[in-house]
Amino acid sequence: MRMIFLSRILAVFALIFTSVLSAKDAEPSNGETKEGIKAEIDAYIEHHLQDSHDFNLYSYTNDAGEKVHVGFPLPVILWDDGLKVFSSSKFHHGETVAEVDGNYYVLHHAKIYKTNAAGDLTYDEAHHPTNAKPLDLSITKSVFMMIITGLLLLWLFGSLARSYAKHGAIPKGLGRLFEPIVLYVRDDIAIANIGEKKYKRYMPFLLTVFFFIWFLNMFGLTPLGVNVTGNIAVTTALAILVFLLTNFTGTKDYWKHIFDPLGDGMPWYGKAIIYIILVPIEILGIFIKPFALLIRLYANMTAGHVVLMSLIGLIFIFKSWIGGPLSFGLSFAISLIEVLVALLQAYIFTMLAALYFGFASEEHEHDHDHDEAELAHS
Amino acid sequence: MEKLINEFSAGLFFWQLILFVLLLLLLRKFAWKPILNAVNEREEGIKNALAAAEDAKKEMQNVTADSEKLLREARAERETMLKEAREIKDKMIADAKAQAQAEGDKIVAAAQQSIEGEKKAAIADIKNQVAELSVEIAEKVLRNELDNKNKQLKLVDDLVSNIKLK
Numbered sequence: 001m002r003m004i005f006l007s008r009i010l011a012v013f014a015l016i017f018t019s020v021l022s023a024k025d026a027e028p029s030n031g032e033t034k035e036g037i038k039a040e041i042d043a044y045i046e047h048h049l050q051d052s053h054d055f056n057l058y059s060y061t062n063d064a065g066e067k068v069h070v071g072f073p074l075p076v077i078l079w080d081d082g083l084k085v086f087s088s089s090k091f092h093h094g095e096t097v098a099e100v101d102g103n104y105y106v107l108h109h110a111k112i113y114k115t116n117a118a119g120d121l122t123y124d125e126a127h128h129p130t131n132a133k134p135l136d137l138s139i140t141k142s143v144f145m146m147i148i149t150g151l152l153l154l155w156l157f158g159s160l161a162r163s164y165a166k167h168g169a170i171p172k173g174l175g176r177l178f179e180p181i182v183l184y185v186r187d188d189i190a191i192a193n194i195g196e197k198k199y200k201r202y203m204p205f206l207l208t209v210f211f212f213i214w215f216l217n218m219f220g221l222t223p224l225g226v227n228v229t230g231n232i233a234v235t236t237a238l239a240i241l242v243f244l245l246t247n248f249t250g251t252k253d254y255w256k257h258i259f260d261p262l263g264d265g266m267p268w269y270g271k272a273i274i275y276i277i278l279v280p281i282e283i284l285g286i287f288i289k290p291f292a293l294l295i296r297l298y299a300n301m302t303a304g305h306v307v308l309m310s311l312i313g314l315i316f317i318f319k320s321w322i323g324g325p326l327s328f329g330l331s332f333a334i335s336l337i338e339v340l341v342a343l344l345q346a347y348i349f350t351m352l353a354a355l356y357f358g359f360a361s362e363e364h365e366h367d368h369d370h371d372e373a374e375l376a377h378s
Numbered sequence: 379m380e381k382l383i384n385e386f387s388a389g390l391f392f393w394q395l396i397l398f399v400l401l402l403l404l405l406r407k408f409a410w411k412p413i414l415n416a417v418n419e420r421e422e423g424i425k426n427a428l429a430a431a432e433d434a435k436k437e438m439q440n441v442t443a444d445s446e447k448l449l450r451e452a453r454a455e456r457e458t459m460l461k462e463a464r465e466i467k468d469k470m471i472a473d474a475k476a477q478a479q480a481e482g483d484k485i486v487a488a489a490q491q492s493i494e495g496e497k498k499a500a501i502a503d504i505k506n507q508v509a510e511l512s513v514e515i516a517e518k519v520l521r522n523e524l525d526n527k528n529k530q531l532k533l534v535d536d537l538v539s540n541i542k543l544k
Contacts, residue, residue: 051390077389111387128384136389143393150401157409164416169423171416182413203414204406212398233387237394 041313053088080134193354210350217342230301239294
């Protein structure tokens, strides 16, 4: 935590420092208008929010006026009449056409299109390229970060698990830091929402999803500039898993609650009228719940990144002595909030997933016990 | 919304599903299960230890209660024993007193009896002596009296006159 915090401060400093320098450089040479800078910042933010095919740490323009990118290329994997694997360095950051096995590909706004040898793109009226898009299974920056996070989680919690075996019941080392959080997820998320009886089978998913989201959120705050959890494909995949788990582990009571919510409380002719409205709503609810999950995480993380980057972008807008400190102060404050949001969003996602699992696994006789237990609690 | 759909990356979605499920399975096997089991075991151990401590405490309380009960009983027993002893003592004293009284009475009675006997003997003795003395005196008087003839006659007369013929 402290390390991340420290690196965050350093990152803000570095950003301000480098941006002040580049601002000084840029000003006399091309004398861009404020509108131009704003557009550039917008484009930059949008680029940051998107996934990319190479791991770009930072870019700058050298003395010769060339753009230099510092980072490393990632493998591109395409399915286009056969598997095509090549390094993303072939695109030269979208500046050149990549030729693989006689096919030509071009990178346009982080997407790969199939083109002719010259790399021409044709556009429709909405300015979207009409070229064919091969199925892109590349190890992109986000995939790369997911792998890193996965390895980190495996190492952290694997070592925690081994430390139990080695030192008995008291964990040692870095893993110890996470034990209370594991217990919190178990006691206050899983048991509280699913119940003592059935929480166990959901624990691996809840713990994995919690730490996966949290760690990726935290990586998003580092100067690596990754935005994995702010990517709708990632949150969709997570939400679909929640959806599948909820409905495949659903008990008879869960389905009864959807298709016959009133139970024996009303004769059939009364129910028929109400159910015309009620049952479709309940069925819709099955889909809306995970959909809300995916949108919430995506929107929160994206918004955080947009706000942070916009605040850093203020420097370029103001271009004066006031810009630096102001931008620094604001982005520092927002960063602190974002650290909280990173944890909070992971918590909310896990919490709601547990809540849905709780609905799915509820059984009526337990229901009453649960109510009583809750009454006793409050 | 259109932008969102446009931005949706099938590749990333694919990788996320694959990687996440893989991560889930690996973590479940190598991390979550051992961690949760270890934690459960530990909690179970703590619970058992607490229960054992509670049991020991109860046992201890029982023992204390028992010993207290024993002490109380012993004290009560001592009380009764003391009381009994006191009663026995009192009774013994009373008995002894009564016995002494009786013995004394008996001795006094015996003494009185013997005194009575002695007295009777003495009186009888005195009576005998008085009779002898009286006979002697009478003899002597008679001798004196019967020295002359007249007197003798007179006495015979008296005696004869006293005799009443039936």
